[in-house]
Amino acid sequence: MSISKRRVEAILHKEVHDLRRSGNVVYAMVVLPLVFLIQPVIQVFTIPSSGSSTLHHEHTLVYMLAIPALVPAALAAYSIVGERVQGTLEPLLSTPVQERELVLGKALAVFLPSIAVAYAVFAFFIAVVELFAAPGVASGLVQAPDVVAQIVFTPLLVTWSIWVGMAISARSSDLRTAGQVSILVSLPTVAITSLIAFNVIPANLRVTLGFGIGLLVLDRLGWRAATSFFNRERLITTTK
Numbered sequence: 001m002s003i004s005k006r007r008v009e010a011i012l013h014k015e016v017h018d019l020r021r022s023g024n025v026v027y028a029m030v031v032l033p034l035v036f037l038i039q040p041v042i043q044v045f046t047i048p049s050s051g052s053s054t055l056h057h058e059h060t061l062v063y064m065l066a067i068p069a070l071v072p073a074a075l076a077a078y079s080i081v082g083e084r085v086q087g088t089l090e091p092l093l094s095t096p097v098q099e100r101e102l103v104l105g106k107a108l109a110v111f112l113p114s115i116a117v118a119y120a121v122f123a124f125f126i127a128v129v130e131l132f133a134a135p136g137v138a139s140g141l142v143q144a145p146d147v148v149a150q151i152v153f154t155p156l157l158v159t160w161s162i163w164v165g166m167a168i169s170a171r172s173s174d175l176r177t178a179g180q181v182s183i184l185v186s187l188p189t190v191a192i193t194s195l196i197a198f199n200v201i202p203a204n205l206r207v208t209l210g211f212g213i214g215l216l217v218l219d220r221l222g223w224r225a226a227t228s229f230f231n232r233e234r235l236i237t238t239t240k
Contacts, residue, residue, distance in 0.1 A: 010097075018086075028074035032074065037125060040061075059149075063197035064121065065153055069161055071114045075114060076110045080166065156216065161186050165186075168185065
């Protein structure tokens, strides 16, 4: 059966409405970005012009890829367990919506705000650097390859984190536990981006291609896995 755009949009609107009432939204979209924005901002205000030459060998902007890795994981963790807590899972599964439509609608409800937050925080940081950094610091921090990496890898990381969060949510019965486990499982991705930012892992073409191809494969596998987790009979049985 083909996917119905109308049903996907209905799930999308419902999920956005539910997320607005969840405390996870405030935590994921405000607290988490602030945590990973503090260190780069401090660096901007503490590096003198004389130290700007060393920045050309660093990749501070890559550190901010932790935001698209963690924010969607926290939001997606609400997708199924939130329905269980509210008692709306069985009525939802009794509708004619397909598993693929349900997964796609819920994923889009997380993908869109996560992308918006990640890019908005990144743009804010670039603006702070350009306006307030010491002379020479902006050109050292804002390097074209790092900007491109942020633009390209953000949607890949968001997609992978969504599949992780949704899979964990489908297996959980407690909101807090689902959120914490989703964040925990996403930490290895954050560790990789942080190690690249601090030059522990070299940011060369080979590493970049490997990371990108790996994410593409994981995103594809994650879509299939997430759809399989949304088996109606299993979800209803585990809910009861």
